[in-house]
Amino acid sequence: MWGLFLSLLSWLHLSPVGYFADLIGTTEPGLKLLISILMGYPLAIVYHKYVRIQYKEHRNNYFILTGFDMAFYNFGISMFHNIIPAVVMYVSTMVLGPGKKNVIVSLIFNMGYLLIGYVVTESEDYDITWTMPHCVLTLKLIALSFDLWDGKKMSKGEELSANAKKTALTTAPTFLELIGFVYFPACFLVGPIFSFRRYSDYINDKFPLDKEEDVYNKQAMTRLIQGMIYLIAFQVGVTVFSMKYIQSDEFWDAGIFYRHLYCGLWAHFALYKYISCWLLTEASCIRFGLSYNGSEKDDDKVVSKWDGCSNIKLLRFEFATKFQHYIDSFNCNTNHFAAEYIYKRLKFLGDRNLSQGCTLLFLALWHGTRSGYYMTFFNEFMIMYMEKEFESIISKTNIYKRMWANTAISYALYFLLKLYTIVFMGWSLVPFDVKVFSKWWSIYASLYFSGFLFFLPWAFAYKPLLLSVKNRL
Incomplete structure (x- = not known):
């Protein structure tokens, strides 16, 4: 319950997060987001050491509890916004069943809720509010409604594409499974999105976690290091190439070729913000074991792939x-x-x-x-x-x-x-x-x-x- 503890420190004005945010030149919500993303990795270690084997029946509950904790730390009581679409999705699937009507309801409700959230919270700056994980959630739930529809088609003998077959669902998730899917701690805040079929296979031991532990641990550490390198590169890059300068009168005084090149280099380093977050979250996904993506032959050897949650x-x-x-x-x-x-x-x-x-x-x-x-x-x-x-x-x-x-x-x-x-x-x-x-x-x-x-x-x-x-x- 690290999130609740840090929230309590903040409420008592004892949290050092604000101080360190000023020290490194970022906002407090931005640093809280980074802390939360990094926490995915130790949460994965705890899961494998204490939960996955000893408390197998509580795997999904672990994801719900840690996800709730992370949501509360970042958004406080506003975290309830992320629960409402999941409840609506569950009810609409039960009432309407998997099919076209459920997809239409999912599309309209989820996009509508997200857009209303944008109207209420959006400003001219880069805001870190409950709409940030909500945009990830929106795609996950819309995809889930399509996957349920595809599963219905498949059960009727209709032909599906190869990709649709991989994600189609013939059975709707239970409510707790749906909440665990929504709040999975490694991906809740900034993605990546993944199918419920992947989540179901993962918690039901269809991935070779025991056999390949050394492999995915090594790959997870590689992605973690890469994520930290890109995070540092982003901090350095946006210091050298600044949007404030591009918006200034001095920018007009520079040569036209220089302006174009400067703007391009600013964009390249600005994208490192997203890349670093995706690498760090992917590291956590791999460490959890969620990223299994089948196997392939390499020099006459069959090797497992752990890039199923790769976003870059x-x-x-x-x-x-x-x-x-x-x-x-x-x-x-x-x-x-x-x-x-x-x-x-x-x-x-x-x-x-x-x-x-x-x-x-x-x-x-x-x-x-x-x-x-x-x-x-x-x-x-x-x-x-x-x-x-x-x-x-x-x-x-x-x-x-x-x-x-x-x-x-x-x-x-x-x-x-x-x-x-x-x-x-x-x-x-x-x-x-x-x-x-x-x-x-x-x-x-x-x-x-x-x-x-x-x-x-x-x-x-x-x-x-x-x-x-x-x-x-």
């Missing part, structure tokens, strides 16, 4: 040369949710671009009501539309193949593409960070609206020109 692919992210690499590597579980439960379920629209646009609109709405979120996801749509079409045209030409076959030219191309991704990631992320229209519009003005000029004319100007040049070659 570090090498793909750091060496990205196109925005598809960012999508493939960053916030992987949320992207998987968007692909499986939104994009693919919109197949009936009959148009991939329309399905993608609706999916990105859903993700923007999921993040909040501020205009900056919608601008960021519009940027993603705009960039990905151009990237995919440009690549499909240019990759088929002989000159493209010869350029990449030449070592010197390939290095130069890699440098240019890396520069492109860094610069325009900065462009894309600015609205997401500052949120308010007046702020991101002013920054875009300082960058001469370069992103709009570079990407928007693709369909009616750049693409016809490129096709004309290609036909002449």
Whole structure:
């Protein structure tokens, strides 16, 4: 009950958290969040040492108790907001049964509750309130309603996709199982999201925890160290590259290329905040044993994989040369949710671009009501539309193949593409960070609206020109 103890110290004005927050230049809620994320690892150790074997019947209760403790420490009595959707989900499933109606209720209620929470709590700053874990919870419960529907389809003999078969549920969770799933301490605050099927398999001993203990302990420690490194890099990076400077008059006095590069480097280090949190939570998930992801052959040996809760692919992210690499590597579980439960379920629209646009609109709405979120996801749509079409045209030409076959030219191309991704990631992320229209519009003005000029004319100007040049070659 560490959270309750620290809350008591805070109530008695004896907590050192505020002091240390000022010392390292962060907010008290931010430091409390970090403490809670780090606590996932020792909670996993305690679980394996005292709960998993000795008190097998209380595994789920352990997750509920520790999750409640963590929620109360961070949000106090506001933690009740995270219980209400779980109760509604349980009741709607019992009353309506698994199926389309239950999915509709889940979508409307969970997204509606989250959006109302945003309206009530959201400000122009980065707020740490009950809506932060609630956005993770929203996706988990929506996915659960779809998984129950898929299970109903499967029991009727309907064909499902390979991914849907992995998460489909033929039996609804009990109320206590649902609460344990919601409050699982390693993932409650910042994710990653995971399916109830994974949680059920985990607590019912379907993962090789005893056989592979040395393997997942080592991988957990690796992720923990990586998370701490990225946390330090974030603290250093945002000190060197500051959003306050980007919003200042001095930023306008710098050269245009410098402004673009500075903004891109700021964005790259700003993303380390999320990466460090995901690495630290993944370390806890692995240490708990939740991350088991099957096995594969490696040099004629069968090795287990423990990346089932991975939310970041570090090498793909750091060496990205196109925005598809960012999508493939960053916030992987949320992207998987968007692909499986939104994009693919919109197949009936009959148009991939329309399905993608609706999916990105859903993700923007999921993040909040501020205009900056919608601008960021519009940027993603705009960039990905151009990237995919440009690549499909240019990759088929002989000159493209010869350029990449030449070592010197390939290095130069890699440098240019890396520069492109860094610069325009900065462009894309600015609205997401500052949120308010007046702020991101002013920054875009300082960058001469370069992103709009570079990407928007693709369909009616750049693409016809490129096709004309290609036909002449």
